[in-house]
Each structure stands twice: as structure tokens, then as C-alpha cells.
Amino acid sequence: MSGSKNSVKTGAAPAGFMEAALFTLVAILAGFGMELLSSGGGIDLPVWPFNLIVLILFGALILAVGLMFRERPLVAWLGGIPLGLSLIIGLALLSLIGGVLPQDKLPPDSPVAMLRLNGMFSSWSFALVTLLFLFNLGLSLVWKSVPFKVANLQFMLFHGGFWIALSCGLLGATQLERLVVPLYEGKASDVAYHRESEKAIHLPFSIYLKDFHIEQYAPKFALYDPANDRLVEPKSKLVPEIGKGVKVEWTNIGSVTVLDYLPSALPGANGVPVAVDGKKGVAFARVRIDENGKVSERWISSGGPQLKPLFVPMGSYFIVMADGAPKAFRSEVMLTGPGGEKRMETLEVNKPVDMQGWKLYQAGYDESAGRWSTLSLVEAVRDPWLPAVYVGFFMIMAGNVLFFWKGVKKMEAA
Amino acid sequence: MTLVEFPAIAFAAAACWAAGSLLQIPARNSKAAGSFSWLFMLSGTLVLVWFLTSFWIALERPPLRTLGETRLWYATLIPVVGFLVEYRYRIGWLKYYCMGLATVFLGINYLHPDVFEKALMPALQSPWFVPHVVVYLVGYVLLAASAVSGWHNVMLDFRGKRSAKGEAMSHYLALLGFVLLTFGLIFGALWAKEAWGHYWTWDPKETWAFISWLAYLGYLHLVALKTDPRKLQWYLGLSFFVLLVCWFGVNYLPSAQNSVHTYSG
Numbered sequence: 001m002s003g004s005k006n007s008v009k010t011g012a013a014p015a016g017f018m019e020a021a022l023f024t025l026v027a028i029l030a031g032f033g034m035e036l037l038s039s040g041g042g043i044d045l046p047v048w049p050f051n052l053i054v055l056i057l058f059g060a061l062i063l064a065v066g067l068m069f070r071e072r073p074l075v076a077w078l079g080g081i082p083l084g085l086s087l088i089i090g091l092a093l094l095s096l097i098g099g100v101l102p103q104d105k106l107p108p109d110s111p112v113a114m115l116r117l118n119g120m121f122s123s124w125s126f127a128l129v130t131l132l133f134l135f136n137l138g139l140s141l142v143w144k145s146v147p148f149k150v151a152n153l154q155f156m157l158f159h160g161g162f163w164i165a166l167s168c169g170l171l172g173a174t175q176l177e178r179l180v181v182p183l184y185e186g187k188a189s190d191v192a193y194h195r196e197s198e199k200a201i202h203l204p205f206s207i208y209l210k211d212f213h214i215e216q217y218a219p220k221f222a223l224y225d226p227a228n229d230r231l232v233e234p235k236s237k238l239v240p241e242i243g244k245g246v247k248v249e250w251t252n253i254g255s256v257t258v259l260d261y262l263p264s265a266l267p268g269a270n271g272v273p274v275a276v277d278g279k280k281g282v283a284f285a286r287v288r289i290d291e292n293g294k295v296s297e298r299w300i301s302s303g304g305p306q307l308k309p310l311f312v313p314m315g316s317y318f319i320v321m322a323d324g325a326p327k328a329f330r331s332e333v334m335l336t337g338p339g340g341e342k343r344m345e346t347l348e349v350n351k352p353v354d355m356q357g358w359k360l361y362q363a364g365y366d367e368s369a370g371r372w373s374t375l376s377l378v379e380a381v382r383d384p385w386l387p388a389v390y391v392g393f394f395m396i397m398a399g400n401v402l403f404f405w406k407g408v409k410k411m412e413a414a
Numbered sequence: 415m416t417l418v419e420f421p422a423i424a425f426a427a428a429a430c431w432a433a434g435s436l437l438q439i440p441a442r443n444s445k446a447a448g449s450f451s452w453l454f455m456l457s458g459t460l461v462l463v464w465f466l467t468s469f470w471i472a473l474e475r476p477p478l479r480t481l482g483e484t485r486l487w488y489a490t491l492i493p494v495v496g497f498l499v500e501y502r503y504r505i506g507w508l509k510y511y512c513m514g515l516a517t518v519f520l521g522i523n524y525l526h527p528d529v530f531e532k533a534l535m536p537a538l539q540s541p542w543f544v545p546h547v548v549v550y551l552v553g554y555v556l557l558a559a560s561a562v563s564g565w566h567n568v569m570l571d572f573r574g575k576r577s578a579k580g581e582a583m584s585h586y587l588a589l590l591g592f593v594l595l596t597f598g599l600i601f602g603a604l605w606a607k608e609a610w611g612h613y614w615t616w617d618p619k620e621t622w623a624f625i626s627w628l629a630y631l632g633y634l635h636l637v638a639l640k641t642d643p644r645k646l647q648w649y650l651g652l653s654f655f656v657l658l659v660c661w662f663g664v665n666y667l668p669s670a671q672n673s674v675h676t677y678s679g
Contacts, residue, residue, distance in 0.1 A: 017639075085635040092628040099621035102669045121616045169614065178611060217533045237417045239531035325533040349536035350609050361611045381611040389613065393600050400596050407589045 020077075020086035027132055028090055031125025032115050039108060040116040043127045051171040058167075062135060066142030079139025087133040094126050130170065137163050154406060158399030165392025172385025179381075180363065183209035183331065185374040192380050203380060204356050208334040210344075214371040217324035218242055219263075219283045219302050223250055224311070224318045232317060242285050242321065254314055259297065260286040266307075273299060279372060282307050285321065289314050305372050323370060331362055331376040347378060358382050415468030417530050423465045424520040430458030431493065431513040438506075455497065455513070462490040475534045478547040481662050482528040487551050488558075489516040489523075495559040495587070505583055511562040542605035549601060553594030554657060557630070560587035561654030567647040581643045584650055592630040599627055618669040622660035629653045 035041070046054050069075040077083060098120030106113040116123040141159050144152045179192035179201060188208035192201050218241040223232040232250055234240060240248040242261055249255040264281030265273040273284040282304035289296050291314055302321045303309030311320040330348040335355050337343075345353045347362040354360075364377040415423075434455030441448035466486060469477050477483040493516050496509030563584040570577055602623070603613035614620060633649055664670055 081635055081639050085632060085639065088628050088632045088635065092625050092632065095621055095625045095628070098616065098669075099618055099625055099664070100667050100669055102671060103616065176612070220531075233529055235418075237527060237529050239529055239533075241532070326536060327533070328536050328539070350540045352608060352611070359611065361609075363611075379611050383612070386607075386613075393603065396596060397600055400593050404590065404593045407586060407593065410586070 017082040017086065020080075020082040021089075023083065024086040024090040024129065024132075027128045028094065028125045031123060031128045034124040035116045036114055038124075040113045040119070042116050042119055042122045043124050045127075045171060045174045047174045051174055055167060055171050058134070059138070062138035063142055066139045067146060070143060075139070079136055079143060081140075084133070084136045084140065087129055087136060090129045091126075091133060094120055094123075094129060098126075130166070134163060134167055154399050154402035156399075157395045158403065161392045161395025161397075161399060163392070165389050165396065168385050168388035168392065172383065172389065175382075175384050177382045178379060179203075181207060181360075181378040181380055183207055183212075183333070183376045183378055185209050185212055185376075188334075188336070203358065204338050205358075206336045207360070207378065208336070209376055210332040210334060212331050212365060212373060212376040213329065214326050214365070214373070215328040216371060217327050219285075219321055219324050221248070221256065221258075221285070221287075221300065221319060221321045223253065223256075223314065224320050225316075226318065227316065241324070242283070250317075253317065254289065254291040256314070256319055257288045257290070258285050259288055273301070283321065283323070284310075287312075287319065289319065291315055305369065326371075329362060329365060329376075331378065333378075335360075347376075352381075357384075415465055416472050417469075417527055419465070420527065421524055423461060424524050427458040427461045427489070428517045428520060430454045430461065431517065434458065435510060435513065455493070455509070458513070459490060459493050459497075462486070466490055473530065474532050476544050476547075478544065478551075479534060479538060480528055482523050482526070484547070484551060484661075485519040485523050487548075488555060489519040491552060491555045492516050492519075492558060495555055499559070499583060499587075503579070503583060505580065507566060508559060508563055508583070511566065512559060515558060515562065537609045540605055540609060542601055542608070546598060546601040546605055549594050550598035553591045553598055554661060556587050556591035556594065557654060557657055560584045560591055561651050563587065564647040564650035567644075568651060571644050571647070576644070578643075581647060584647060585637065585643070588630060588633060588650055592627075592634065595627055595630060599623055618664055618667065618673045619660070621669075622656075622664045626653075626657045626660045629656045 045051065065075060066079065070079075097117055101112065101117055101120075103118055103120065106118050108114075112118050116125075120126055137159055141156065141163060144155045144159070178195065180195055181189060181192045181203070183189055186209070188206045190203045190206035192203050193199065194201070220239050221242055222240070223234070224230075225232050232253065235249045235251050238248075240246060240256075242258055244258055244261050247255060247257040262273055262275050262281075262284045264277065264279075265275045265284045266281050268274040275281070282301055284299055284301045286297060286299050289298060289312070298312040299310055300312055300319055300321045301307065301310040302323045309321065311318045313319075328348060330346050333345055333347055335343045335345055335353075337356060343355075345355075345360075347353055347360055349362050352359045352361045358380045359382070361379040361381065362376070363379040366373040366375040369375070431454070434451045434453070434457075437447050437451035437454060441451045466477060469486075477486065492512045493509060496512030499508045500506050563580060567577065567580045567584060570580065602620075606615075607613040630653060633646065633653060636646060636649065659667075664673070
């Protein structure tokens with residue numbers, strides 16, 4: 001994309017791809033050297049307001065160098081495609097390490113941790129290559145933008161968008177806050193925790209959890225083979241969802257038909273399940289089991305906090321019932337701001353809510369309690385640099401549309 | 415329509431493509447044979463479109479969740495690229511590779527049939543679900559077509575029959591694929607922001623998506639450097655392996671143990 005015929009005249013690049021590759025390699029090795037010296041401590045990016053100051057100074061440096069020394073061979077090389085390509089390959093190789101090795105904590109004296117291969121994306125190597133890449137990208141952007149030409153618009157949008165998204169995403173990361181707020185039904189809280197440090201922080205508002213509710217898909221039943229510790233696949237290849245009248249067959253084993261289904265029930269005085277309201281009950285189903293002619297009727301159940309699951313044998317297998325996967329989980333909350341203003345909201349996955357510069361997400365619940373959970377885990381996220389990153393994203397997409405258009409036009413001309 | 419019918423559907427599609435391909439031989443001399451050939455080849459794809467539609471209705475959700483389901487889309491869409499290339503550029507050989515590749519994907523699904531279920535986890539219930547996956551899939555399909563055409567061009571070059579037209583085609587397929595890959599990446603980031611609170615977390619799947627994107631970004635810069643197109647055919651052929659790691663190979667890597675994006679099937 002960089003080689004458009006509209007490029008501004010620059011100085012002749014003194015060196016080609018080999019020198020660029022060597023330069024990139026030196027940057028990577030220097031990064032590893034820094035990691036060894038700091039025992040894999042990684043890079044600490046500047047915090048507010050220094051991140052903004054660094055970004056402005058870096059941008060100004062690129063602009064000054066790009067405009068004032070554009071005809072110097074060294075500068076032409078620094079902003080040229082060979083170096084850009086080498087740095088792209090460098091970024092890809094470092095990402096490859098980060099994409100193959102688990103990015104987990106390791107004993108600090110292990111070689112992987114000493115080189116920070118287990119924390120690649122906050123390592124010196126990655127930071128140095130990214131910095132040089134941003135410098136190279138920035139120079140080429142300056143040359144294509146000044147003087148302005150409409151023909152260079154696609155280049156400016158795509159490369160400029162990438163520069164903004166990458167630089168603001170990285171420098172803004174120090175201000176990104178992601179906190180977990182545990183909420184219990186019937187209680188209010190303004191205490192949030194850092195996931196890693198478990199440090200408690202008070203939010204500028206409080207959240208009262210009125211109700212936590214889980215909607216589930218229908219319970220499923222399955223045939224368990226204890227000898228091989230596996231589930232036997234039904235003839236239909238369909239995970240059988242329980243519902244009145246559902247019949248499932250297993251080749252050479254038999255079939256099960258659901259005669260009755262009670263989504264919420266408790267055993268009655270004579271042991272027969274009786275439907276009950278609300279969260280107290282568990283799912284029961286009366287099934288007819290046909291083991292190749294030998295017919296019987298039994299109750300099966302998924303069980304719950306107070307009741308053991310009911311599973312029944314069919315030959316050497318067992319018919320078991322499992323709760324359906326969560327379809328939706330949501331928290332009905334009341335948010336109270338610093339001035340006492342109150343707001344009712346529903347938090348749900350994929351539907352975050354804004355409050356005082358924070359975004360609140362429905363993150364989780366007590367999975368061991370399943371639909372009986374009275375705990376809701378909410379994530380509170382604040383990312384002041386997000387608008388800048390989004391500007392970058394939308395510029396990339398606009399550049400992309402032009403690129404697509406140009407590509408199709410060229411293809412038609414081919 | 416469910417997975418019970420899948421073997422018959424897969425067989426019907428592959429048989430239609432095979433019959434259509436064989437009819438291309440008499441089609442050189444007979445217009446009627448040519449028409450029948452296209453009728454068969456398009457029918458192979460239409461059978462899969464019909465299956466996908468009915469499967470979508472039976473599942474009550476888009477069949478885009480498991481790897482098996484994405485392979486199904488792949489098998490449906492990749493021959494379409496071959497047909498369009500022939501329609502637009504009069505390059506006929508690509509469609510055979512595309513139908514061959516589609517048959518391989520159908521074969522994988524036949525050998526490893528998934529048990530299907532309707533459940534869709536809450537994070538996937540988003541307006542971004544269909545656009546993100548479809549844009550990525552079409553991008554993958556175009557890049558797969560560019561890779562096979564890259565390999566074909568390499569072979570042609572070995573035999574001393576270099577085709578500038580064939581090389582231009584693999585380039586444009588890669589270019590369009592890159593555009594869609596970029597959209598897919600950004601749609602994914604926007605979706606992640608709505609679902610998980612952050613657009614980028616260097617999760618292994620995200621990291622591999624970034625590596626694949628960089629691979630094709632590198633390709634475009636090599637083109638800008640006026641690299642010998644013959645070398646670029648190798649590059650396109652090999653880049654697709656990076657994409658395959660991103661598509662399903664990432665599930666088998668040591669880094670995948672903590673990923674939120676490991677999809678079964």
C-alpha cells in the first residue's frame with residue numbers, strides 16, 4: 001500500500017532490506033538484553049499525564065524530522081518501506097512467541113521469565129520494535145500528508161488510523177482500569193477489586209443488587225457410559241433437550257421418551273415430584289425407557305443445592321439430566337451517584353451500562369450455585385483513551401473501504 | 415435439516431461438483447455439455463446453501479459457532495469464488511481447486527461429525543456475531559483461493575509457463591481478503607468491547623489474528639517494494655498456513671489453555 005505513484009520525493013535510501021532486517025534484529029536483541037538486566041521486569045509505560053506528554057513529543061518529533069530532514073538519506077531510510085517491512089516481520093515474530101508460549105506467571109529465575117517471553121506484549125523487545133514501527137509509520141504518513149493530495153487519502157486514513165489506534169491503545173493502557181465488583185442480592189456496594197492485586201477501590205457510586213436472574217436453555221439428558229467415562233451419541237446427533245414428548249434413540253441400546261416435564265418441582269409426600277414456584281424447585285422429568293422391548297417408567301432430575309440428582313440405569317448405561325446452559329444472566333441494579341441521584345438499570349452480557357465515566361458489564365456469577373446464585377460479578381471498566389482508539393479504528397475502516405474500491409477498480413482494469 | 419442428513423448432502427454436493435467438472439471435457443466442443451456442466455457445479459453449491467439455510471432454521475441460531483459449522487460455510491463459499499473468477503476473468507482452473515478444497519472440508523466434517531445443540535452462550539448473542547464471523551469467513555475464503563492460486567502459479571513457473579494474469583489474480587484475491595480480514599479484526603474488537611469490556615487483550619486467538627493480519631500487511635508492502643511476483647506466489651501459498659493456525663490450529667498450542675476463544679468441533 002505504501003508504494004503509490006503519488007509519493008513525495010524523498011532522499012535516496014542508502015540501504016535496503018538487509019540493513020533494515022539487521023537493524024530490527026538489533027532492536028529485538030537490545031530489548032532482550034534490557035530484560036536480562038532487569039530480570040524480566042518488562043517496561044513501565046508512562047502514567048497520566050506523562051503518557052500524553054510523551055505522545056505529543058513523539059508526534060512532534062516525527063513531524064519535525066519528517067518535514068525538516070525528509071531529503072536526508074538516513075531519514076528516508078528510517079521512513080522507508082524496507083524498514084517498515086522488517087519491523088512488521090519483527091512484530092509478527094515477537095507476536096508469534098507471545099501466541100505460542102503461555103503468557104502466564106513463571107518463577108522469576110526461569111530463562112523464559114528472564115527474557116520476559118511469558119509477558120511478551122509488555123516486554124522491552126516488543127516496546128522497542130513498536131516504537132520504531134510507529135516512527136517509521138509516522139514518517140511515511142507525514143510525507144504522504146504534506147502537501148495534501150486527495151489521491152493519498154486512502155494511505156492517510158489507513159496508516160494514520162493505525163498509528164492513532166496503536167499509539168493511543170498502548171499509551172492509554174496505563175490508565176485503563178478493569179475492576180470486579182462482587183454484588184450480593186439485597187445489598188449495596190461501592191467496593192471494587194483489581195483482579196490481580198485484589199486491592200480494594202471505592203467507586204464514585206454504589207450499586208444495589210435487587211435481583212440476579214439466570215435464564216437457561218432447556219435441560220438436556222444424556223446417556224452416560226461409566227465403563228468408558230463418556231456420553232453416548234444419540235442416533236439423531238442432536239443434544240436432546242428435555243420437553244414433553246421428546247424421544248431419543250441410541251443405536252442397539254434403546255430409547256427414552258419424555259412423558260412429563262416439570263421445570264421446577266420438589267418431591268411430594270409419596271416421593272412423586274410436585275410442581276413448585278420460583279427458584280426453590282429443580283427440574284424433573286418422567287421418562288419411559290425402552291430397552292429393546294423391556295419398558296419401564298422412571299423420574300430423572302438434574303438435582304440442586306438441596307437435592308441429589310436422580311439418574312436411572314438403562315442396561316450398563318445411565319440416563320442423566322443436566323441443567324441447560326445459561327441463555328442469559330442479568331442483574332437488576334439500582335445505581336446511586338455521588339449526589340444521591342438514583343437510577344434503575346439492567347446489566348446483561350453484551351449490554352453494558354454507563355455510569356460516571358465507567359462502563360459496567362455483567363461479567364459472571366457463582367457458577368457452582370448455577371441458577372441459585374445470589375452473587376453477581378460486575379466488571380467496572382474505565383478507559384479514557386478509548387475515543388482516540390475508536391477514531392483510529394474508524395479511520396482504518398474508511399481507508400479500507402477506499403482500498404477495497406481501488407482494488408476492485410484495478411481488477412476491473414486488469 | 416440436521417446433521418443426520420449431512421452425509422447425504424455432502425455426498426450430493428461433491429457428486430455435483432465432480433459431475434460438473436467431468437462435463438467440462440466435452441464442454442470444449444459442445445455448448446449443451448457446457449451448460450450442463452455449470453448446472454451441476456452450481457447445484458453442488460446450491461445444495462449446501464439449502465442445507466445451511468435449513469440447518470440455521472433447525473438450530474434457531476446462526477450456524478457459525480463451532481469450527482465444524484464454519485467449515486460448512488467455507489465449503490459453501492469457496493467454490494463461489496472460483497465460479498466468480500471464471501465469470502469475470504475467464505480463468506477456469508481456480509474453480510477446480512476451490513471445489514477440491516470444499517470437498518476436503520466436507521470430508522473433515524463427515525469424519526468428525528459434531529453433535530449439534532441450539533445453545534448459544536450469552537457473549538455470542540450480539541448483533542456483531544454474524545457480521546464478524548461472516549466477514550472473517552469470506553476473508554479466509556478469498557485468502558484460501560489466493561493461496562491455491564499462488565501454488566498453482568508456482569507450479570506453472572516450474573514448468574516454464576508463467577502466467578502474469580494468474581499472478582495478478584492471486585494478488586487481487588489477497589488484497590480483497592486483507593480488506594475483509596481488517597474489517598473482521600475491527601468488528602471483533604468492537605464486539606469484545608461490548609461483551610468483555612476491552613477491545614484487545616492479547617488473548618492467543620487475538621494474537622494469532624494479529625499475526626495473520628501482519629503476514630498479509632507484509633505481503634502488501636513486499637508488493638509495494640516491487641518484489642518479483644514469482645517469489646510472492648510462494649509467500650501467498652505459505653501465508654495461508656498462518657491463517658489456518660489462527661482458524662483452528664491455535665486450539666492445539668500451549669498458549670490456548672487460557673483462551674476464551676477456543677471453539678470445539
